[in-house]
Amino acid sequence: MTKIFAHRGASGHFPENTMLAFEKAIEAGADGIELDVQLTKDGRIVVIHDEKLNRTTTAAGFVKDTAYDVIRSATASANRKEEYGDVKVPLLSDVLSWAEKADFLINIELKNSVFRYEGMEEKVLEQIKRFGIEERIILSSFNHESLALCSRLAPEIERAVLTLDVLYKPEQYVNAIPASGYHPKLHTPAVTDEIIENLKAGHIAFRPFTVNHADDMKWMIEAGAEGIFTDFPEKAVSIAHNEDTLC
Structure with missing residues (x-):
C-alpha cells in the first residue's frame, strides 16, 4: 500500500514545519512526515524550509546568519498568529524526541543545495542515532554529494534522491x-508510468512530491508508488484506504 507522507506536516491547513502540523498529520493517519532542516548561525539544527526566515516566521534574514535564540523568539505561523497562536520553529531534536515514542516514518530533507552547511550531515546523523530511530528515517536532498557522504557516514540509514530534473x-x-x-517532482517528464515501472523493477522506492489533487493521488496509488508527499494527508489517507478496499 502506498505510504502517505505529510509534506512539511499537514501544511495544507496548518503552519508548515511546526509541531502542530506534524501532530495533526499523524492524527490524520499519515504513515510519515516530511521536514526540512538547516543550521543556524550557532550550529543548531532547525526545522524550516526556506533559507530566509521572512515567509514563514515573524523574523527576517537568512537562517544561517541568525542565532537560534532569535529564531526561537519568532512566531512560525507568520501572519496567521491569531488563528494558530504563537507556534515556534522547532529544533530537529524536538521532533525526534516526540517521534521517539511513536511508530511513523520521518523523511528529513537536508536543505544544503543553496548553502553547503558544512558539518550538517554529521550533526543530523548524531541526532538520529541519539534517539535510536535509524530504521524509521529517510534522508533526502537535492544535493546528491551530501547523500553520498551520508552513505559513507551511516550506510544503514535510507537515502533518497530529490530532483526537479529528468535523469537518464x-x-x-x-x-x-x-x-x-x-523523489521527483510530480507533473514533470521525470514522472511517467514507464519510469515508475523501471524503478520498481530496480527495487528503487518511488515517492513523488507534491501530490495534492485527488486524481493525482489515485494515479500514483494505482501506479504502485511506494509513497507520496502531500500537503493534505487526510485526503490522501482517505483515498488510499478506499483504493485498498476496492482492490
Whole structure:
C-alpha cells in the first residue's frame, strides 16, 4: 500500500514545519512526515524550509546568519498568529524526541543545495542515532554529494534522491550514489508510468512530491508508488484506504 507522507506536516491547513502540523498529520493517519532542516548561525539544527526566515516566521534574514535564540523568539505561523497562536520553529531534536515514542516514518530533507552547511550531515546523523530511530528515517536532498557522504557516514540509514530534473536511467543514477529512493517532482517528464515501472523493477522506492489533487493521488496509488508527499494527508489517507478496499 502506498505510504502517505505529510509534506512539511499537514501544511495544507496548518503552519508548515511546526509541531502542530506534524501532530495533526499523524492524527490524520499519515504513515510519515516530511521536514526540512538547516543550521543556524550557532550550529543548531532547525526545522524550516526556506533559507530566509521572512515567509514563514515573524523574523527576517537568512537562517544561517541568525542565532537560534532569535529564531526561537519568532512566531512560525507568520501572519496567521491569531488563528494558530504563537507556534515556534522547532529544533530537529524536538521532533525526534516526540517521534521517539511513536511508530511513523520521518523523511528529513537536508536543505544544503543553496548553502553547503558544512558539518550538517554529521550533526543530523548524531541526532538520529541519539534517539535510536535509524530504521524509521529517510534522508533526502537535492544535493546528491551530501547523500553520498551520508552513505559513507551511516550506510544503514535510507537515502533518497530529490530532483526537479529528468535523469537518464534514474535507477542507475540512484544506485551510483548509492541510495534507494527516488523523489521527483510530480507533473514533470521525470514522472511517467514507464519510469515508475523501471524503478520498481530496480527495487528503487518511488515517492513523488507534491501530490495534492485527488486524481493525482489515485494515479500514483494505482501506479504502485511506494509513497507520496502531500500537503493534505487526510485526503490522501482517505483515498488510499478506499483504493485498498476496492482492490
